[in-house]
Amino acid sequence: MGRIYVIGHVNPDTDSIAAAMGYAWLLRERDGTDAQAARAGSLNPQSIWVLRKLGLESPLLLNDASPRFEAVVRRLDTAAPDRPLRDAWTIANRTWGVAPVVNADGTPYGLVTGASLFGFISHMVGNHPRRQEMRLAEILEMPCRDACDTQAARFQLGGRIRDSLSRILRQEGDDFLVVNEQGYYVGVCRQRDALNPPRLKLILVDHNEPGQALGSLEEAELLEVLDHHRLGNASTHIPIRFTVDIVGSTSTLISERIEEAGLSAPPPIAGLLLAGCLSDTLRLTSPTTTDRDRSAVERLGRWALAKGSPIEDLTINSYGEQVLNAGSGLAARNPQEVVNSDLKLYEAGGFRFAIAQVEVTDLLQLDEHRQELSAALKDLRDRNGLDFAILMVTDVVRGSSRLLLTNEPPKLMDIPYPPLPDGSRLAEGVVSRKKQLLPVVLGLLES
Ligand SMILES: [Mn+2]
Numbered sequence: 001m002g003r004i005y006v007i008g009h010v011n012p013d014t015d016s017i018a019a020a021m022g023y024a025w026l027l028r029e030r031d032g033t034d035a036q037a038a039r040a041g042s043l044n045p046q047s048i049w050v051l052r053k054l055g056l057e058s059p060l061l062l063n064d065a066s067p068r069f070e071a072v073v074r075r076l077d078t079a080a081p082d083r084p085l086r087d088a089w090t091i092a093n094r095t096w097g098v099a100p101v102v103n104a105d106g107t108p109y110g111l112v113t114g115a116s117l118f119g120f121i122s123h124m125v126g127n128h129p130r131r132q133e134m135r136l137a138e139i140l141e142m143p144c145r146d147a148c149d150t151q152a153a154r155f156q157l158g159g160r161i162r163d164s165l166s167r168i169l170r171q172e173g174d175d176f177l178v179v180n181e182q183g184y185y186v187g188v189c190r191q192r193d194a195l196n197p198p199r200l201k202l203i204l205v206d207h208n209e210p211g212q213a214l215g216s217l218e219e220a221e222l223l224e225v226l227d228h229h230r231l232g233n234a235s236t237h238i239p240i241r242f243t244v245d246i247v248g249s250t251s252t253l254i255s256e257r258i259e260e261a262g263l264s265a266p267p268p269i270a271g272l273l274l275a276g277c278l279s280d281t282l283r284l285t286s287p288t289t290t291d292r293d294r295s296a297v298e299r300l301g302r303w304a305l306a307k308g309s310p311i312e313d314l315t316i317n318s319y320g321e322q323v324l325n326a327g328s329g330l331a332a333r334n335p336q337e338v339v340n341s342d343l344k345l346y347e348a349g350g351f352r353f354a355i356a357q358v359e360v361t362d363l364l365q366l367d368e369h370r371q372e373l374s375a376a377l378k379d380l381r382d383r384n385g386l387d388f389a390i391l392m393v394t395d396v397v398r399g400s401s402r403l404l405l406t407n408e409p410p411k412l413m414d415i416p417y418p419p420l421p422d423g424s425r426l427a428e429g430v431v432s433r434k435k436q437l438l439p440v441v442l443g444l445l446e447s
Contacts, residue, residue, distance in 0.1 A: 002198070006019075006205060013046075013206075014276050018275060019276060022258070046279060049327075054311070068160055074187050076099070082143050092112060155189065218234070225243065249276055249277040250276070255273050270300045274304045335376035388405065411445055411447070
C-alpha cells in the first residue's frame with residue numbers, strides 16, 4: 001500500500017493538526033498502515049503550545065502534493081573517480097547498467113552508463129586495428145573518471161518533478177543524478193520513472209474543499225475525506241470513503257472511530273484531540289457543539305488525564321482554559337488574568353511567595369506588556385499578603401524564560417539569571433517552574 005499522508009487544511013488550526021495526528025495514529029494502530037500525519041502550513045501559537053505541553057513532535061510540513069524526485073530516486077551504490085573501472089562495472093552489473101561515480105567530498109562526479117562506456121572504448125580503440133587487440137581486463141584497470149558521463153543532469157531530491165519536465169525530456173541520457181540540498185549525492189533517477197511518478201496518497205481531514213487543501217491536490221491520489229464543514233469537495237476517479245458529519249470538531253469524529261475500534265488513544269494523542277475539540281467548540285460553548293462533542297470530551301478526558309500523562313495534574317476545565325489562552329498570547333488577555341491563571345504559592349526560609357507562569361510563543365511580546373504585568377504582579381502580592389512574587393514568562397518555542405520579580409528579598413539578588421536593562425531577568429533554557437526555577441529559589445532562600 002505504501003505511505004499515506006493524513007493532512008488538514010492550510011493555515012492549520014489545532015483541530016486540523018489533532019485530527020491528522022489522531023487519525024494517522026488510529027490507522028497505524030488498528031490497520032498497521034504506514035500513515036503519517038502532515039500539516040499544510042505553519043503551526044499557530046495554540047497548536048505549538050499544545051504539542052509542547054504533550055511532548056509531541058510537530059507533524060511533517062507538506063505544502064504541495066506534486067510528486068518530488070524523492071519519490072523516484074534509487075539509492076545506488078557508488079564508485080570513486082580514481083578507482084578502477086572494474087568497480088563501476090560491478091555496480092552496473094547489479095543495477096540496470098548504470099553506476100554513479102561520486103567524489104570523496106560526497107558530490108557526484110558523473111555516471112558510468114552503457115553509452116559512456118561505449119564512448120570511452122571507442123575513444124581508446126579508435127579505428128586502429130592493432131588496438132582492437134586490447135584486453136577487457138586492461139580497460140577495466142583504467143580509472144572510472146575516464147569512462148564517466150559528467151554531463152548527466154542533476155536534480156534536487158525535494159524538487160517537484162513537474163517543474164523539471166522539459167529538462168528531463170531534453171536530456172541526452174536516460175539516467176539522472178539526484179542530490180540533496182547541499183549538493184551531495186543521494187541516488188539516481190531513470191527518465192521513465194520521472195515521467196510516471198507514483199502519486200502521493202492522501203487522506204484529508206477537517207476540510208474537503210480543494211481551495212483549502214495543500215497545493216496540487218489534483219496530482220495526488222485521494223483516499224478518504226473526514227470532515228465537519230460544508231461540502232465543496234473535489235471530484236475523484238474512483239469511489240472513496242467520504243465522511244462529513246454535523247459535529248463541532250473533526251477531533252470528535254476521530255475519537256468516535258478510536259472508540260468504535262475498541263481502542264483508547266495514548267494520553268498525548270488523546271490530549272491533542274481533546275485540545276482540538278475544546279478549541280473548535282470554544283470549550284463546548286460554541287453553537288456548533290453537539291451531544292457527540294460532549295461525549296467526545298468526556299471520553300478524551302478519560303484517556304488524556306490518566307495517571308502518568310503529561311497533563312495528569314489538570315482537569316478538562318483547566319486544560320481547556322489553558323488551551324484557549326495559549327492561542328491568544330499576552331495581548332488578548334488582561335494582566336490580572338495572566339498572573340493569576342497559573343499561579344502557585346510557596347513557603348520557605350520564612351518567606352511566603354508566589355510564582356506565576358505564562359507561556360508565550362515569542363518573548364518579544366513581553367516588552368509591550370511588561371509594565372502592566374509588573375503592576376498586576378505587585379497587586380497580586382499585596383492582595384495575598386506575600387513577601388514577594390515572580391512571574392515566569394516562558395517562550396515555549398525557543399525554550400527560555402524571562403522573570404519579572406516584585407519585592408524580592410536580598411537573598412534573591414544572587415539568582416543566577418542575568419538582569420536585563422528593563423529590570424527583568426533572562427533565564428536561558430529554563431522552562432519548568434517545578435524542576436528548574438523553584439529549586440534555585442528554594443536554595444537561595446534557605447541558605
Ligand atoms: Mn475543525
